[in-house]
Amino acid sequence: MTVLSYLIALTAMSLALGYIDSIATYYVRRMPAEPEAGVDLLALEPVEALSARELVLEQTRQLSIVLVIVTVGIIAGRNGLQQAGTIAFSLGAWTVLRYAAVRTICDWPLSFSDLDAVLYMPEAIHSPVWLVIVVALALAATGVVLVRAGALVERRRRTR
Numbered sequence: 001m002t003v004l005s006y007l008i009a010l011t012a013m014s015l016a017l018g019y020i021d022s023i024a025t026y027y028v029r030r031m032p033a034e035p036e037a038g039v040d041l042l043a044l045e046p047v048e049a050l051s052a053r054e055l056v057l058e059q060t061r062q063l064s065i066v067l068v069i070v071t072v073g074i075i076a077g078r079n080g081l082q083q084a085g086t087i088a089f090s091l092g093a094w095t096v097l098r099y100a101a102v103r104t105i106c107d108w109p110l111s112f113s114d115l116d117a118v119l120y121m122p123e124a125i126h127s128p129v130w131l132v133i134v135v136a137l138a139l140a141a142t143g144v145v146l147v148r149a150g151a152l153v154e155r156r157r158r159t160r
Contacts, residue, residue, distance in 0.1 A: 003147055003148050006076075006147065007147065010076075010089055010090050010093065011093055013072065014089075014093035014094040015093075015097045017065055017068065017069070017090075017094045017097075018093075018095075018096075018097030018098035018099075018100070018101050019097070019098075019101045020065075021061075021065060021098045022098055022101035022105050022106075023105065024058075025098075025102050025105075026105050026106045028050070028054075030106075055124075062119070065094065066091070069087060069090045070087055072090065073086035073087035073090065077147075077150060079150050079154060081146050081147075081149045082146070082147055082150030082151065082154075083150075084143075085142075085144070085145070085148075085149070086143065086147060087143070088139050088140070088142050088143030088146060089139075089140050089142075089143025089144060089146075090143070091139055091143075092135075092136040092137060092138070092139035092140030092141075092143060093136075093143075095132060095133070095135075095136035095139075096136045099133060109129045111129075112130035113129070113130060114128065115128055115129075116128075116132065118132050
């Protein structure tokens with residue numbers, strides 16, 4: 001398998017994970033929360049409106065996606081460089097493709113400056129969407145470099 005076909009396959013997996021994740025995001029943003037006395041639910045961010053149980057579900061959903069990506073990286077990479085590169089590329093691609101799918105499905109984010117709850121563990125960490133995308137693209141680019149470096153190492157091993 002060439003490096004390009006490998007990265008295309010990882011992109012397809014990341015697209016699928018991003019789409020699944022965006023559907024979950026859609027439901028969370030549309031989820032009817034049970035109002036507490038005196039709380040204006042429309043003024044809350046979706047994460048703040050989640051019950052403790054729903055927040056745990058969001059945390060485990062996010063952790064599950066990361067676990068799938070790490071598992072694929074470990075299984076698919078032929079050496080440590082390729083494994084690390086696969087994980088880095090997939091995490092970056094998943095993040096970017098998730099935002100593209102969320103935007104398509106529910107017209108959010110409205111702009112790159114909108115805040116998002118990026119990580120739910122241990123508590124929700126908020127960041128502007130543009131920063132998350134820049135970091136994700138850098139992570140994906142680093143992943144490409146590592147996958148290519150790992151392929152070169154494998155090629156040199158075979159020619160010895």
